[in-house]
Amino acid sequence: MAATDDVQATVLEVLSGIAPEIDPKSVPPEANLRRELDLDSIDFQNFLIGLAKAFAIDIPERDAAACATLAGCVAYLRRPPSQP
Amino acid sequence: MTDFVMPVLGADMEAATLVAWHRQPGDRVHRGDTIAEVDTDKGVIDVEAFTSGVLERILVPVGTKVRVGTVMATIREEGTAVAAAPPETGEWRSPAAVKPPSALPTAAPAFAAGGRLRMSPAARRRARELGVDPAQVSATGSGGAITRQDVEQAAAAASTEVGGARVERMRQAIAAAMSRSNREIPHYYLETTIDLHRSIAWLAATNADRPVEKRLLPGVLLLKATAVALRDVPELNAVWDGGRVVHREQVHLGVAISLRGGGLVVLALHDTASRPVDVLMESLRDLTIRARTGRMKSSELADSTLTVTSLGDRGVDAVFGVIYPPQVALVGFGRIRERPWADAGELHVRPTVTATLAADHRASDGHRGGLYLDAIDRLLQEPEKL
Numbered sequence: 341m342a343a344t345d346d347v348q349a350t351v352l353e354v355l356s357g358i359a360p361e362i363d364p365k366s367v368p369p370e371a372n373l374r375r376e377l378d379l380d381s382i383d384f385q386n387f388l389i390g391l392a393k394a395f396a397i398d399i400p401e402r403d404a405a406a407c408a409t410l411a412g413c414v415a416y417l418r419r420p421p422s423q424p
Numbered sequence: 425m426t427d428f429v430m431p432v433l434g435a436d437m438e439a440a441t442l443v444a445w446h447r448q449p450g451d452r453v454h455r456g457d458t459i460a461e462v463d464t465d466k467g468v469i470d471v472e473a474f475t476s477g478v479l480e481r482i483l484v485p486v487g488t489k490v491r492v493g494t495v496m497a498t499i500r501e502e503g504t505a506v507a508a509a510p511p512e513t514g515e516w517r518s519p520a521a522v523k524p525p526s527a528l529p530t531a532a533p534a535f536a537a538g539g540r541l542r543m544s545p546a547a548r549r550r551a552r553e554l555g556v557d558p559a560q561v562s563a564t565g566s567g568g569a570i571t572r573q574d575v576e577q578a579a580a581a582a583s584t585e586v587g588g589a590r591v592e593r594m595r596q597a598i599a600a601a602m603s604r605s606n607r608e609i610p611h612y613y614l615e616t617t618i619d620l621h622r623s624i625a626w627l628a629a630t631n632a633d634r635p636v637e638k639r640l641l642p643g644v645l646l647l648k649a650t651a652v653a654l655r656d657v658p659e660l661n662a663v664w665d666g667g668r669v670v671h672r673e674q675v676h677l678g679v680a681i682s683l684r685g686g687g688l689v690v691l692a693l694h695d696t697a698s699r700p701v702d703v704l705m706e707s708l709r710d711l712t713i714r715a716r717t718g719r720m721k722s723s724e725l726a727d728s729t730l731t732v733t734s735l736g737d738r739g740v741d742a743v744f745g746v747i748y749p750p751q752v753a754l755v756g757f758g759r760i761r762e763r764p765w766a767d768a769g770e771l772h773v774r775p776t777v778t779a780t781l782a783a784d785h786r787a788s789d790g791h792r793g794g795l796y797l798d799a800i801d802r803l804l805q806e807p808e809k810l
Contacts, residue, residue: 360717361684378684380737381641382712389637389709398635401628 344414351413354390358383369411391417426475428459428497430490433469433725434690435749436594436601439491440464444552447479453499458721460496465594466689467718469725477501486552543570551575594687605749609664610785613744616797618804619765620775626807642760643734644705646777648810650732650755651675651696653799659788660796661729663750669787678728678748679708681715689715690748692728701810736760742778752787755800756780 352364359377368376374384388407392399395417399407406416433440440462447459458470459479480498484490542565543551543558550572551558558570565571623645631639654661654675662671675697678690691711693704714720731748736759743756758778765774779800783793803810 358716359684374737380682380712381643382709383716385636385639385641386709386713392636400636401631401634401639404636 344418347414347417348410350394351391351410351417354387354394357390358387367410369414370409372408373410373413374408425480426477426499426501427495428473428475428479428499430462430492430494430496431471431474431722431726432492433464433722434601435604436597437464437466437492437725438597439489440469441489442484442486442496443468444486445482449479449481451479453477453479456723462490465590465597466683466687467715467720469720469722471496471722473499475499475501542568543575544572547572547575591686594683598687601749602746605746609747609749609752611747611782612785612790612793614781614783614790614793614797615742615744615778616780616801617763617776617778618801619767620760620777620804621772623804623807624760624775638702640701640705642777643736643757644701644708645804645807645810646734646757646779647677647679647693647696647708647732648701648704649800649803650730651677652803652810653796654697654730656799657788657792657796659792660753660783662752662787663729664752664784664787665750669752672729674729676727676729678731678751679711680731680733680748681712684716689720689725690728690731691715691720691724692726694723694727730755732757736777742780744780745782747782747784752784753793753796754782756782 352367355367355373355377356362356364358379362377367373373379373387379387388399388404391407391413397417399416403416407413430440441464442460443463444461445459446461447453447457453459453473454476455473457473459473460471462469462471477499480500482497484494484496490496542563544565547570548558551561551570558575561570561574563570564574620642623642627640627642627645658671659669661675662669664670674695676692676694677696679693680688680690682688693707693711696704699707711724728748728751730751731745731754733743733745733754734757735743736757739759741758741761743758745754745756747754756779758780760775760777762773763776765772765776767774779797781793781797
């Protein structure tokens, strides 16, 4: 399993692809990403698709809420995905 | 022979700067191919051919600011006679007969001077693509040669403009288009709230087993219903042109997409009524990414027949829009929220959305507008058929 820092760096890289103007260092870990970065539902889906690609996993619908914050994403991606 | 003109790029864009030609005289072009690339305040736009044939002459050099409607090149369509002297024979195609690029009237002055600048063919080609004058590029290659990187750096430096200035110009253009709309179009407004519980339940069931890249968002059902409902009230799928309504056969919904730096762009989701929702979802995602990263196609800016604005993600319940000229109607959706809902004498809590119509009273009447919103409602009660 990758170190937390690596996971976080990858998450922020994916996020930068969706919202190129953000400063990755300034994203508060506990803030709701959609609200904080003004992402609409399509942006957020593109973000999840980016994560799924980068980590070679699927993020099922029931797990999408776990990725609402930066800290949530990192915690989720460090755990194996939930079983159906 | 057909003129290749700078297409209409929406009511709020009058001109664009040509940054590259993707085809050269003598090249075959097909309808839909990207022939040129222009830069605008909203981003880079690939200008597509609207006819097939052979690119005959280029009339506008890279770096020129081109107004909408300007003839940029000529295309000889299949089966038509050659207009100019060079015949369509083997010799015309042979290298000896083809004029070197430096002699073309389209080339920047630095190329006409030719040969004296030290640069690789790749760097020279890149400079032409990016519209960079090699004489202005500082060389870092061995023996003072200009490298491809030097050219790209010079292009980047030239295009780096204070972001605020670009947004300010976009603001001015939107201001002009929207003021004109409000001044000239007698708007009327209608509103209805739609029960979405069937649509939301269908989406949940459909998405449960799908990987993230195949999942559908509620917005795509709203768009599809908005497009299909136009079959009942076709006069809303039209443009106002020269004092009369001109009906449009195909439905290309314009999707209003807010740009991250400020401002917005309306891009056409082509054939919205006839394509399956899965395909529309993919196109919608692709459109959004390209709008945000500033890489659009001219047809997407030019083709939309009725615009949809969806401000639901921004937390408002309803949006009463300003029509995007020359269209004659605009549909708005607010956020999807649960509300108490009375149905057949019983009270439920249901997911609902408020749909609004802003329509041009010159082109339609409130009665027809009401039928239209009702048709959208009915379609959303049978999401599996959309």
